[in-house]
Amino acid sequence: ELLERFDLLDAADRPTKGYSGGMQRRLDLALSLVALPRVLFLDEPTTGLDPRSRLGMWDVMRELVSVGTTLLLTTQYLEEADELADEIVVIDHGKVIAAGTARELKNRVGGDVVQFEVVERSRLGEAAEAVKSLSESELVIDDESGKVSLWVGKNGSHALVETVRRLDSLEIQTEGLGVRRPSLDDVFLALTGHGAEESSASSPTSRRRAGRRH
Incomplete structure (x- = not known):
């Protein structure tokens, strides 16, 4: 039953040393469920899985919680934490x-969050300087992607219009300009200045924060 649930039935007779990384992760979780545990620690269980297998793993974790198992899950995928966790602890560099x-x-x-990408990277700093007074906290600048993110509170519509006006007056071309609700990725970015998947990287982050001008 567990082999079928984790899509391992066809590989059941094969040596596990020939399994892919994703298959190994599915097998590890299947083995941990042979005896239904009261508490289960899962260390990045969906890393390396394809989207279909990842969603299947989410369903399994939900089933475990529904029958009373307490899960302690570590993940770099914040949408996964958003989807599955009742309580979240955010850790950066240990x-x-x-x-909460x-x-x-x-x-x-x-x-709300106003976000846009500056097409001409050499004008990224100029664009950020033009709009930073609209942000209620430090805005985040991603030098690699050319993206700028502003946290604008309840003034999303006004801030969006004003951002368009200011950038247009400087003839700065952008892509993907819009306003949306914050995600956990935005939370991590606001707290650290870099994305969650970069927190364990050895290379310096390409994101920086710029303070609001008063």
Whole structure:
């Protein structure tokens, strides 16, 4: 039953040393479920899985919780934490920087996020300087992608219009300009200045934060 649930039935007679990374992860979780545990630690269980297998793993974790198993899950995929976790602890370079429910963490950022990408990278700093007074906290600049993110509270519509006006007056071309609700990725970015998947990278981050001009 477990082999079928984790899509390993066809490989059941093969030596496990020939399994792919994703198959190994599915097998590890299947083995941990032979005896239904009360507490289960899962260390990045969906890393290396294709989207279909990843969603299947989410379903299995939900089933375990529904029958009373407590899961302690580590993941670099913040949408996974948002989808599955009742309580979230955010860790950056080994230090706890925030904790709470997904809603509580998003409320720390608060309101709407205006984001855009500067087409001409040499004008990224100029674009950020033009709009940073619209942000209620430090805006985040991603030098690699050319993206700028502003946290604008409840003033999303006004901030979006004003961002368009200011950038247009400088003839700065952008892509993907829009306003949206914050995600856990935004929370992590606001707290650290870099994405969650970069927190363990050895190379310096290409993101930086710029303070609001008063």
